[in-house]
Amino acid sequence: MKSITVTRVLVIRFSSMGDVILTSPVVRALHALLEGEVEVHFLTKSAFAAAVQGLSGVKRVWTIDRTTAEVEEEMQAQGFHYVVDLHANARSAFLKRGLRKGEGRTFDLTVDKRSLDKIWLVRTGWDRLAGQHVVERYLDTLRPFGSALAALESRGDDGRLSLPHVEVTPSKSRKKVALALGAAHTGKSIPEAHWETIVAGVLEAGHVVHLVGGPEEAEMGQRLSAKHQSAALVNGAGELSWPETFSAMASADVLIVGDTGAMHAGAALQVPMVVVWGCTSPALGMGPWRAHPDTVQLEPEQPERSRPCSRLGDRCRHRTPCIHRVSPQRILGAVGDIFS
CATH class of the missing domain: 3.40.50.2000 (Glycogen Phosphorylase B;)
Incomplete structure (x- = not known):
């Protein structure tokens, strides 16, 4: 033999x-x-x-x-x-x-x-x-x-990212928007004040909000939940394992996320995303790879010069941090564009 x-x-x-x-x-x-x-x-x-x-x-x-x-x-x-x-x-x-x-x-x-x-x-x-x-x-x-x-x-493989099998919860009649809180570095982390406005806007539009994030984002998730106190707001920040987080994102109609691992998970799951850039930039080669075609990427408003500020997002060279110069209104507008 x-x-x-x-x-x-x-x-x-x-x-x-x-x-x-x-x-x-x-x-x-x-x-x-x-x-x-x-x-x-x-x-x-x-x-x-x-x-x-x-x-x-x-x-x-x-x-x-x-x-x-x-x-x-x-x-x-x-x-x-x-x-x-x-x-x-x-x-x-x-x-x-x-x-x-x-x-x-x-x-x-x-x-x-x-x-x-x-x-x-x-x-x-x-x-x-x-x-x-x-x-x-x-x-x-x-x-x-x-x-x-x-x-x-x-082999008919388009080279997309992939993840192990992810359980997807059947969608309800209402649209669901997942919010990936936090980031490894502050220059990539969407500020909590922005999240407050985004949560209010998504709820006002009649959609469901699902907060996801690690243990570091647990307190922020609790504060957002306490502030809005809506049955349409589900807080999974600090509560979910990675497979459960992947499942929550896969079940969403839109994912709002910064330059984080959750962004790459969203690309692998082919979820339409609103990607918010701060001190880093897609020019560094770390943008969403072959993401859902409806994905929108938002970069800071002026000044455009001197970006990216750092490779990792740990430093910002501007008086107003780059991530603060992507307004919640722009983010909500991008969500509306995807749904339209």
């Missing part, structure tokens, strides 16, 4: 939730590019495993809490043929070196993060990224195997 050769590939992306979601086309591209049986493993931090646990094409999800030493010895016995490093930091470099001591020979493919080009864009306004999206950079990592996008298209 002829033995079956299995090609084992390890994909590494430790964080964050949005970045892990953005790797999903890479998993499918590996199956499209490599011949024979392909076994894709994925390594991430425990907090973000929900984005890949059960994802089609992933054989096993490995998780760490602090260091790769937690899994290195067991991984060495797997005999990975390739390591696709989509994080490209010291931690992933140490792991790649350790895996070369395991069974067989591991060949590494590491993403070009184009960090210098992003620094040039922030500091000088000189855009050398030429509109290249981070998903394209991830897929370019597989160039030694061929064209990833072409391989996906040959």
Whole structure:
């Protein structure tokens, strides 16, 4: 009986939730590019495993809490043929070196993060990224195997983002608007005063409001609920797991969101979105990838010069923060445009 050769590939992306979601086309591209049986493993931090646990094409999800030493010895016995490093930091470099001591020979493919080009864009306004999206950079990592996008298209795959199976609650007669509160950095976080106006406007229009967010947004969700006290307002901020949050967003007719992991989840779920930009910019290559065609992106009103202010949204160079210069009225108007 002829033995079956299995090609084992390890994909590494430790964080964050949005970045892990953005790797999903890479998993499918590996199956499209490599011949024979392909076994894709994925390594991430425990907090973000929900984005890949059960994802089609992933054989096993490995998780760490602090260091790769937690899994290195067991991984060495797997005999990975390739390591696709989509994080490209010291931690992933140490792991790649350790895996070369395991069974067989591991060949590494590491993403070009184009960090210098992003620094040039922030500091000088000189855009050398030429509109290249981070998903394209991830897929370019597989160039030694061929064209990833072409391989996906040959299978009828348009390269969209994907998530593990998400339960969708049947829609009611009233439209539902999900509000993704909070962000990792203040320069990307829609202010609470804006949310108060948005909640009032959505409720006044006769729609249902569903608040989502992590534990850090729990108190804001409680304050918004207490202020409006409406049966049409559902507060899930700080109450839902990631799979439950994905379900809440998938069941919405519109998602209002900043430059966060929830935006990339919304793109994967093909929910029409109103994306609000602050100190970051789509020019950095982190905009919604192949999102629903009705998605609207709102960038700050004047001054346009000197944006983006930072790569991560942790600094703003303007007296009035960029995120404050997207008014609640513009956001509500975009919701109305989508519904019309």
